[in-house]
C-alpha cells in the first residue's frame with residue numbers, strides 16, 4: 092500500500108536538497124489549489140510505493156502566510172502517514188519552534204537533524220537521544236548535501252507510519268495554561284479527531300481565526316471559550332498568543348541547554 096511522507100521545515104533547512112536526493116527525477120511540480128504556492132511531490136527512488144510530499148518552507152503553523160495555511164491544511168486534512176521535520180541543526184533553536192508545533196499534531200514525526208556536517212565541522216555536539224526524548228519523537232542525523240541519513244529518516248518514518256505511532260510531545264505549558272487547554276478540549280470534544288485534540292485546543296486558545304471558522308462553534312461555546320481565554324490572559328497580563336509563544340521559547344531554551352554543546356561559543360547559532 093502507498094505511504095505518503097511529508098517533508099516540513101523552515102526555509103533553507105535543506106528540504107529541497109533532501110527532496111531531490113530522495114526522489115531523483117520522479118517529481119511532479121504544480122501549485123497548491125487556489126494559491127500560487129509551488130506544490131512538489133515525487134516517488135522515493137528506491138520504492139515507488141512511497142510518495143514524498145514537499146511542503147512550503149515555514150517557521151510556524153500560524154495562519155498568517157499562504158505557506159503556513161497550505162501546510163497546516165494539508166497536514167490536518169489530508170493527513171500524510173508521517174512527517175519528516177527537517178531541522179537545520181546549525182540553527183537548531185530557531186528551527187525547533189516549528190518542531191514543537193508539529194509534534195502537537197498527534198501524527199508520526201521524525202526530526203531530520205540536517206546540516207549535521209556543519210555542526211560536526213564546528214566541533215559542536217547535539218545529544219540526539221536526549222533531544223528525541225525531550226521532544227517526544229524520533230531524531231535522525233542527516234546531511235542532505237552529502238546524502239547521509241535521509242534514507243534512515245524515511246525508514247524511521249515508514250516504521251512509525253505502519254504502527255500509526257503519533258509523536259508524544261513531552262512539553263507542557265504552565266499549569267494555568269494547561270488548565271485552560273483542558274477546559275477548551277472539553278468544549279470542542281467530539282468536533283475533531285481525538286488525535287488532533289491538543290493542536291486544536293492550543294489554536295482555539297490562541298484565537299486562531301481559521302480554526303475557529305472551521306469548527307463553527309455555536310455562540311454559547313464561543314462565549315465559554317472566550318471566558319476561559321480571558322481569565323488566563325488576566326492572570327498573565329498578556330494576550331493568549333504571546334503566552335503560548337513565550338512558553339514555547341522558554342521550553343526550547345531548556346531543550347537546547349540540555350542537548351547542545353558548543354565548542355567555540357558562537358559557532359552554533361542557537362538564535
Ligand code: BGO
Nearest residue numbers: 101102103104105106107108205206207209233234235236
Ligand atoms: C545553497 N549540509 C550542508 N552543509 N548544506 C546543506 C545541507 C546539509 O546537510 N542540506 C542543504 N544544504 P535547500 P530549502 C548554497 O544553495 O535545500 C544547503 O529552502 C549556495 N547556493 O545546498 O535549498 C543547500 O529547500 C551557495 O545551499 O533548503 C543550500 O529548505 C553557497 O543549504 C542551502 C552555499 O538548502 C539550503 C550554499 C547558491
